[in-house]
Amino acid sequence: MSSRPASFDELDRKIVTALMENARTSFAEIGAEIGLSSTAVKRRVDRLRETDVITGFTATVRPSALGWRTEAYVEVYCEGAAPPRRLAEVVRGYPEITAAMTVTGGADALLHVRARDVEHFEEVLERIRAEPFIRKTISVMVLSHLIPESPEAGAALLAPDDAGDAG
Amino acid sequence: MSSRPASFDELDRKIVTALMENARTSFAEIGAEIGLSSTAVKRRVDRLRETDVITGFTATVRPSALGWRTEAYVEVYCEGAAPPRRLAEVVRGYPEITAAMTVTGGADALLHVRARDVEHFEEVLERIRAEPFIRKTISVMVLSHLIPESPEAGAALLAPDDAGDAG
DNA sequence: TATGAAAGGTTTACCTC
DNA sequence: GAGGTAAACCTTTCATA
Numbered sequence: 289m290s291s292r293p294a295s296f297d298e299l300d301r302k303i304v305t306a307l308m309e310n311a312r313t314s315f316a317e318i319g320a321e322i323g324l325s326s327t328a329v330k331r332r333v334d335r336l337r338e339t340d341v342i343t344g345f346t347a348t349v350r351p352s353a354l355g356w357r358t359e360a361y362v363e364v365y366c367e368g369a370a371p372p373r374r375l376a377e378v379v380r381g382y383p384e385i386t387a388a389m390t391v392t393g394g395a396d397a398l399l400h401v402r403a404r405d406v407e408h409f410e411e412v413l414e415r416i417r418a419e420p421f422i423r424k425t426i427s428v429m430v431l432s433h434l435i436p437e438s439p440e441a442g443a444a445l446l447a448p449d450d451a452g453d454a455g
Numbered sequence: 456m457s458s459r460p461a462s463f464d465e466l467d468r469k470i471v472t473a474l475m476e477n478a479r480t481s482f483a484e485i486g487a488e489i490g491l492s493s494t495a496v497k498r499r500v501d502r503l504r505e506t507d508v509i510t511g512f513t514a515t516v517r518p519s520a521l522g523w524r525t526e527a528y529v530e531v532y533c534e535g536a537a538p539p540r541r542l543a544e545v546v547r548g549y550p551e552i553t554a555a556m557t558v559t560g561g562a563d564a565l566l567h568v569r570a571r572d573v574e575h576f577e578e579v580l581e582r583i584r585a586e587p588f589i590r591k592t593i594s595v596m597v598l599s600h601l602i603p604e605s606p607e608a609g610a611a612l613l614a615p616d617d618a619g620d621a622g
Numbered sequence: 623t624a625t626g627a628a629a630g631g632t633t634t635a636c637c638t639c
Numbered sequence: 640g641a642g643g644t645a646a647a648c649c650t651t652t653c654a655t656a
Contacts, residue, residue, distance in 0.1 A: 296521075304514060304516060307513070307514035308513050308514045308516070309513070310511065310512055310513075311478040311479060311512035311513050311514045312478060312479060312512045314630085314631055314632085315631075315632070316630080316631060316632085317631095324642075324643095325642070325643055325644080326631070326632070326633095327632090327633080327634090327642080327643070327644085328641085328642050328643075330632070330633075331641090331642085339520070340517055340520060341516060341517060341520040341521070342514050342515070342516055343515045343516065343517050344477065344514070344515045345477055345478035345479045345512065345513070345514050345515070346474070346475050346476070346477075346478050346512070346513060346515055347471060347474035347475045347478050347509050347511070347512050348509070348510045348511045348512070348513055349471060349475070349508060349509055349510065349612065349613075350507055350508060350510050351612055353506070353507060353508040354463075354508065354612050354613065356612055361528075361558075361565065372599065372601060375601055376601040376602070379601050379602060380602065385602070386602075387600070387602060387604070388600070388601035388602045389597045389598065389599060389600045389601060390597075390598040390599050390601065391528075391595045391596060391597055391598055392595055392596040392598065393593075393595045393596075395595075397601065398528065398595065398597075402612065426560075428558045428559055428560045428562075428565065429558060429559040429560075430556045430557075430558055430565075431556065431557040431558055431559065432539060432556060432557050433554070433555070433556045434539060434542055434543040434546050434555035434556060434557065434564065435543070435546060435547065435552070435553075435554060435555045437554070444550030444551070444553070445516065445518055445521050445523055445569065446516075446521065481649085481650060481651085482650075482651075483649080483650060483651085484650095491623090492623070492624065492625095493650075493651070493652095494623075494624080494625095494651085494652085494653095495623065495624095497651075497652080498623095623656100624655100624656085625654100625655085625656085626653100626654090626655090627652100627653090627654090628651100628652085628653085628654105629650100629651085629652080629653100630649105630650085630651075630652095631648100631649080631650070631651085632647100632648080632649070632650085633646100633647085633648080633649090634645100634646090634647085634648100635644105635645090635646090635647105636643105636644090636645090637642105637643080637644080637645105638641105638642085638643075638644100639640105639641080639642080639643100
């Protein structure tokens with residue numbers, strides 16, 4: 289079983305893996321590794337971008353190196369029915385909220401928050417709690433990471449074919 | 456207040472921002488935008504990599520395009536004292552676990568899990584629950600994202616100086 | 623930090639399969 | 640549809656100052 293587009297083959301997989309490991313690898317180098325010309329690699333990358341399999345290329349930074357040392361998840365409980373669109377608007381106003389999603393369970397939403405320190409986090413939390421339709425929040429502070437937050441953290445998504453499948 | 460290294464200046468900030476927006480931007484192009492030669496940009500990027508401010512360059516993919524359509528957070532409760540090192544070993548055995556951290560609150564750890572579908576997620580969860588020292592898990596399924604999981608999701612970490620500061 | 627030249631990468635057009 | 644080659648153009652790297 290595979291849910292990838294039919295056109296996603298082994299070569300595409302190798303190209304995406306290479307670009308996840310180092311987004312600045314040249315098409316020529318990738319081509320040399322997989323037996324394709326740089327032109328052919330470029331064409332495939334262009335296609336992968338057009339079909340939104342690859343959504344972009346980014347530099348990964350160590351947040352603590354930039355002074356962001358506090359990280360937490362905040363469960364949000366809303367008054368009455370929480371309209372996701374309204375929540376999305378609110379959430380976009382906070383640069384400290386780096387991810388936000390609606391979830392199953394008691395909470396309506398889960399926010400990932402980064403702050404410079406605990407004082408800063410408290411200030412952000414107070415602002416969030418002051419939003420009109422937010423009834424309650426429960427915060428879970430991140431203490432340490434058991435897996436390095438590496439650039440290739442998602443590379444397992446590209447295991448040869450159906451790795452991770454229940455089999 | 457800023458916790459960045461003293462040597463991290465406005466030009467570095469602009470360089471990192473440019474590379475987070477597109478990790479394949481040429482040094483010449485970045486230089487033209489900020490008034491530096493491509494050589495100078497390269498030197499700064501090399502230094503930012505050496506000091507681990509930039510930890511890598513990666514292609515961002517849309518997991519659903521690769522057939523990973525189910526996402527959940529799993530709170531893990533351990534028997535007795537949970538040794539983070541032991542937990543870290545276990546967690547590394549699962550390609551489906553894309554992030555894992557120790558946290559405050561009732562749970563000992565929080566796992567971010569990606570699976571192909573709900574069946575696959577259930578299978579992963581069963582394997583996790585069968586690990587010797589895991590007592591209990593609570594799963595929270597992700598329904599929808601309120602913020603796009605964009606390549607530049609972390610760009611707010613680089614706001615001009617102290618954006619997001621309590622002020 | 624700037625310059626210039628060599629090496630190498632990217633892009634386009636055209637060709638084959 | 641797929642990939643290859645060649646040429647023009649651009650980027651990177653390195654030596655030099």
